[in-house]
Amino acid sequence: MTQDPRPSKREETRRENERLILSAAEKVFAEAGFGGATMQLIADVAGLPKANLHYYFTTKEELYRRVVQDIFEIWLHAADSFDNAPDPATGIGAYIDAKMNISRHHPHGSKVWASEVMHGAPVIQDYLEGTLRDWTNGRIAAIQGWIDAGQMAPIDPRHLLYMLWATTQHYADFGHQVETLNNGAPLSDADWKLASDNIKTIILRGIGAA
Amino acid sequence: MTQDPRPSKREETRRENERLILSAAEKVFAEAGFGGATMQLIADVAGLPKANLHYYFTTKEELYRRVVQDIFEIWLHAADSFDNAPDPATGIGAYIDAKMNISRHHPHGSKVWASEVMHGAPVIQDYLEGTLRDWTNGRIAAIQGWIDAGQMAPIDPRHLLYMLWATTQHYADFGHQVETLNNGAPLSDADWKLASDNIKTIILRGIGAA
DNA sequence: ACACAAGCTGACCAAGCGGTCAAGAAAATT
DNA sequence: AATTTTCTTGACCGCTTGGTCAGCTTGTGT
Numbered sequence: 001m002t003q004d005p006r007p008s009k010r011e012e013t014r015r016e017n018e019r020l021i022l023s024a025a026e027k028v029f030a031e032a033g034f035g036g037a038t039m040q041l042i043a044d045v046a047g048l049p050k051a052n053l054h055y056y057f058t059t060k061e062e063l064y065r066r067v068v069q070d071i072f073e074i075w076l077h078a079a080d081s082f083d084n085a086p087d088p089a090t091g092i093g094a095y096i097d098a099k100m101n102i103s104r105h106h107p108h109g110s111k112v113w114a115s116e117v118m119h120g121a122p123v124i125q126d127y128l129e130g131t132l133r134d135w136t137n138g139r140i141a142a143i144q145g146w147i148d149a150g151q152m153a154p155i156d157p158r159h160l161l162y163m164l165w166a167t168t169q170h171y172a173d174f175g176h177q178v179e180t181l182n183n184g185a186p187l188s189d190a191d192w193k194l195a196s197d198n199i200k201t202i203i204l205r206g207i208g209a210a
Numbered sequence: 211m212t213q214d215p216r217p218s219k220r221e222e223t224r225r226e227n228e229r230l231i232l233s234a235a236e237k238v239f240a241e242a243g244f245g246g247a248t249m250q251l252i253a254d255v256a257g258l259p260k261a262n263l264h265y266y267f268t269t270k271e272e273l274y275r276r277v278v279q280d281i282f283e284i285w286l287h288a289a290d291s292f293d294n295a296p297d298p299a300t301g302i303g304a305y306i307d308a309k310m311n312i313s314r315h316h317p318h319g320s321k322v323w324a325s326e327v328m329h330g331a332p333v334i335q336d337y338l339e340g341t342l343r344d345w346t347n348g349r350i351a352a353i354q355g356w357i358d359a360g361q362m363a364p365i366d367p368r369h370l371l372y373m374l375w376a377t378t379q380h381y382a383d384f385g386h387q388v389e390t391l392n393n394g395a396p397l398s399d400a401d402w403k404l405a406s407d408n409i410k411t412i413i414l415r416g417i418g419a420a
Numbered sequence: 421a422c423a424c425a426a427g428c429t430g431a432c433c434a435a436g437c438g439g440t441c442a443a444g445a446a447a448a449t450t
Numbered sequence: 451a452a453t454t455t456t457c458t459t460g461a462c463c464g465c466t467t468g469g470t471c472a473g474c475t476t477g478t479g480t
Contacts, residue, residue, distance in 0.1 A: 010447065010456070017457095031329055036245020039438065051459050054439065111328050117387045118321050119241055128390040136391055153415075159408040162388065166380035167373050177327045178372065180338040181346055198369040205363075206416030220426070220477065227427095249468060261429050264469065 014056075020046045021053055026067050030111035034064055034119070061123065068116055068124050071109035076131070078102055082139060088152045088209040091142075092164070093200050099168035100196045103175075104187075110172035136161060146209075153208035160207065167199050228266055230256045236277050240318035243325050244274055271333065278326055278334050281319035286341070288312055292349060298362045298419040301352075302374070303410050309378035310406045313385075314397075320382035346371065356419075363418035370417065377409050 024046035028037045039060055043050040057063035078098040085091025103110055121128055136158070143157035171178060171187075179186055187195070204210040234256035238247045249270055253260040267273035288308040295301025313320055331338055346368070353367035381388060381397075389396055397405070414420040 008448080013457085033243035033245050033325065033329065035243050035247070036329075038436085040436090049459055050438090051440085051461095052457085055457070055459095058439090060438065114328060114383070115243065115325070117384055118324060119243060119246070120386050121390070125390070128387060132387075133391055153411075155412060156404055156408050158391070159405050160412070162380055162384075162405075163377050163409065163412065166376040166384075170372055170376035173324070174327055174372075174376075176330050177338060177342075180331070180335070181343055181368070194366055195369050195372075198366050199373065201363075202365060202370070202373065202416030203412060204416075205418070206412030206414075208415070218478080223427085248466085250466090259429050260468090261431095261470085262427085265428070268469090270468065 017048065017052070018056055020048065021056055021063070022067060022070065025063050026071075026108045026112060029064060029067055029115070030108035033115050034060075065123050067109075067112055069127075071106070071113050072124070072127055072131075074102060074106060074109065075113065076135060079135065079139070082142070088143070088146045088207065089204050092207075092209070093204065095164060096168060096200050096203070097196060099164065100171065100192065100199070103168055103170075103172035104192055107172040107175050110169055114169065114173045151209065155207055160203075163203065167203070171195060224266075227258065227262070230258065231263055231266055231273070232277060232280065235273050236281075236318045236322060239274060239277055239325070240321035244270075244329070275333050277319075277322055279337075281316070281323050282334070282337055282341075284312065284316060284319065285323065286345060289345065289349070292352070298353070298356045298417065299414050302417075302419070303414065305374060306378060306410050306413070307406060309374065310381065310402065310409070313378055313380075313382035314402055317382040317385050320379055324379065324383045361419065365417055370413075373413065377413070381405060 021042070025037075025042050028042045028045055031037075032041075037060075039053055040050050042063075043053050046053070053063070057066065078095065081094035081098045082091050085094065116122075116124055117128075139161060140157040143152075143160060146152050147154050147157070171192075182191070201210070231252070235247075235252050238252045238255055242248075242251070247270075249263055250260050252273075253263050256263070263273070267276065288305065291304035291308045292301050295304065326332075326334055327338075349371060350367040353362075353370060356362050357364050357367070381402075392401070411420070
């Protein structure tokens with residue numbers, strides 16, 4: 001027992017409070033947008049006094065930035081499924097599954113990202129021009145490799161990527177519309193599987209990799 | 211000259227001012243969201259005093275509702291290309307072209323619609339449950355007809371529709387991201403054609419209608 | 421030419437906003 | 451047990467917001 005267990009009470013409640021605030025902020029920012037969200041509402045959802053929020057996150061923008069960053073991180077990790085795949089059907093299929101899972105289990109985050117980009121990315125423009133651009137160019141090269149190897153049809157890799165993003169994120173960003181057209185009911189397990197399978201079928205066949 | 215030419219000065223300026231305000235509002239709502247938009251900014255963009263906006267549109271919400279309604283109208287008309295098509299390649303191909311044209315020439319409107327739906331459609335829920343649901347069911351029946359006639363593969367019509375909406379609207383809603391990944395430059399005529407062709411190729415081949 | 425209606429707008433207001441702060445409570449360190 | 455550091459919070463502040471309104475200008479019908 002010479003090891004230090006270390007989670008001091010201070011650190012623990014700090015972590016817990018940050019988690020509470022970030023979770024509440026993600027929800028409120030997703031539902032109201034940056035401009036429509038209020039620190040008071042986030043505080044209420046988190047169950048903390050407003051002044052306490054400003055202790056952990058000095059400004060509204062700083063809190064918002066953290067929320068967007070966290071989402072971006074998750075979003076990038078979905079690409080792991082993409083890498084080291086032997087062929088497009090495996091790689092792209094796994095990527096679609098991963099992104100659909102994010103849409104299902106992280107819809108708030110997806111909406112915040114969408115909102116941010118739609119409004120001209122005032123807060124995360126540097127990410128778009130840095131990490132995202134690099135990531136994109138990497139995947140474009142990978143797809144081009146598959147095309148050159150004759151494993152799929154010669155479509156434009158960039159627009160294929162946009163198609164993958166658009167189709168999968170639609171189920172998060174436009175989830176409310178999807179649910180309404182599903183007679184107001186959330187998608188069932190079977191619905192989600194049907195959606196994923198349809199997307200994979202159409203795209204993989206469409207790029208000649210099925 | 212017994213005919214009444216009728217555009218009295220009053221009506222003319224009224225029409226012109228409403229047009230100015232709606233155009234400015236569309237832009238500002240798209241760039242800042244409902245919560246982030248201010249009547250003062252809309253007034254500045256329109257080149258009118260703020261009090262004048264409240265003369266034509268009593269509340270911010272009323273103005274916003276008009277903007278969303280106008281967009282929905284345009285959006286629905288794009289479906290005309292869908293109808294009376296002899297086969298899926300023609301009908302869906304024309305629909306993709308029409309929606310891509312809207313994304314290119316009406317990006318603000320598309321963003322306002324996306325924002326509204328993402329935030330739970332607080333203002334236009336009745337449209338989703340009424341007009342949109344009817345429209346959707348109609349197209350689903352049309353697609354199912356093509357499937358039954360053996361003109362395309364048996365995919366789920368509903369999710370195919372979502373795919374069409376998602377892929378085409380992506381170029382409006384995420385236009386900023388697309389431009390950034392295009393090295394900060396707007397898409398050229400050739401880029402837009404490439405995008406449309408890619409979408410049509412992949413989807414039409416993907417549903418076995420190519 | 422007149423009178424009435426429609427259109428316009430600067431000045432104003434209550435409400436709600438993001439953010440601050442001083443003073444106290446709780447935990448860690450000595 | 452004393453002291454220092456971190457955390458917590460109600461009360462508060464300056465500022466912006468959506469919206470109002472009285473008084474003015476402009477257009478229309480007679």
